[in-house]
């Protein structure tokens with residue numbers, strides 16, 4: 001017999017969304033809300049749990065259903081049995097919780113069956129798409145923070161503004177907790193933050209990342225898709241600049257951005273020692289950007305890449321997941337920022353698509369570097385590099401055409417944002433997918449070459 005926290009400890013380490021990979025969590029309950037349940041023999045508990053083993057401590061959102069018996073077929077979602085003899089189940093997979101979630105979200109759907117989205121996700125999305133009514137997806141944030149979650153705030157603002165390039169926002173749920181030791185809290189006053197939201201589920205869409213990979217692998221041009229993506233990116237930026245705060249960049253802002261890049265590089269160098277040798281060259285690109293003209297600041301997507309865009313069967317693109325980079329503090333992700341950060345993120349993503357294919361082909365051929373490749377393999381790599389160059393140029397063309405801002409005038413600044421993104425990616429890969437580290441490292445090395453500087 002175990003306490004609820006003991007039951008969660010082992011189970012959490014096996015969840016895709018658990019951020020402290022390789023470590024055992026030290027859990028403390030800081031928030032508990034019992035939701036009305038429409039099954040008399042079940043109880044729904046929405047728990048907020050601080051993992052003090054992480055530095056800074058992470059705050060997890062864990063909805064559970066407690067039952068006195070194990071329903072048929074529920075074994076897979078079983079968490080444990082507590083000291084009161086109750087069986088605990090993962091709420092995301094339990095209909096008692098998912099129905100209650102829809103009610104809390106203010107979404108009325110009859111006879112909707114819920115299924116958990118199967119993809120690699122840092123949160124948990126539940127799709128309600130049975131029945132005759134319009135399908136809905138509810139996203140449960142797993143790591144929660146005090147304050148506004150940009151995923152909810154930005155998509156709500158765009159929906160209210162009538163924008164059709166994000167799925168329509170339907171509602172959100174917040175939670176409250178008291179955690180004097182949490183990094184967000186400055187006192188023992190209660191904190192509030194978003195726990196979940198619901199939006200229109202768009203059937204038949206495909207993720208941009210596998211689409212781009214398939215095209216690059218088959219040697220098919222992605223220029224038409226990339227150009228449309230550039231246009232829709234500019235259109236969403238224009239909408240955000242209108243419905244959310246936006247202002248000219250001051251000297252103080254510019255100094256702050258450049259200092260932020262330097263700081264991120266310093267942190268990244270401890271995860272990725274290979275960056276140390278490139279430090280002076282990277283810093284020279286950052287410092288040059290201080291002298292460049294800066295476009296206005298505004299709210300942006302914040303972690304823009306091919307995995308965050310969905311293509312409708314009609315070919316139109318939709319943008320999702322406005323949470324910003326998970327490794328950045330929430331306070332930074334909720335400020336006005338440069339739209340060039342998003343542009344740079346997507347440019348990096350085209351390079352990533354060919355980088356991941358290159359890694360896979362080299363691994364299959366047992367090749368460690370260019371010198372060990374045969375002529376066919378070299379030709380294939382050259383063709384893929386050209387695929388990425390064309391997609392990047394088409395994306396910029398689309399953005400420029402829609403925004404009427406000549407991004408090529410901002411080349412030096414765009415390179416600095418791209419370099420900062422590649423440094424972030426190096427840190428992300430070192431922590432999460434070390435075999436992919438060469439992809440961003442190759443980009444860092446290229447972005448500081450004299451050949452690249454000559455193009456600015």
Ligand SMILES: Nc1ncnc2c1ncn2[C@@H]1O[C@H](COP(=O)(O)OP(=O)(O)O)[C@@H](O)[C@H]1O
Pocket residue numbers: 117119120121122123124125137139167199200201202203205207307308310320321323
């Ligand atoms: N409104 C939607 N309609 C259809 N599919 C969606 C929708 N929202 C998300 N998805 C699918 O779920 C995936 C994960 O969503 P995302 O918001 O990126 O979650 P996470 O923050 O966990 O990465 C997307 O890549 C997409 O495949």
Ligand SMILES: O=P(O)(O)O[C@H]1O[C@H](CO)[C@@H](O[C@H]2O[C@H](CO)[C@@H](O)[C@H](O)[C@H]2O)[C@H](O)[C@H]1O
Pocket residue numbers: 122209303305306307321324325326327345348349350352425428
């Ligand atoms: O999707 P998240 O918001 O969790 O973003 C994080 O993970 C991404 C990987 O899933 C990572 O993106 C990097 O890899 C992508 C391919 O898997 C590639 O399309 C992106 O261009 C590249 O940055 C992202 O950086 C990270 O924040």
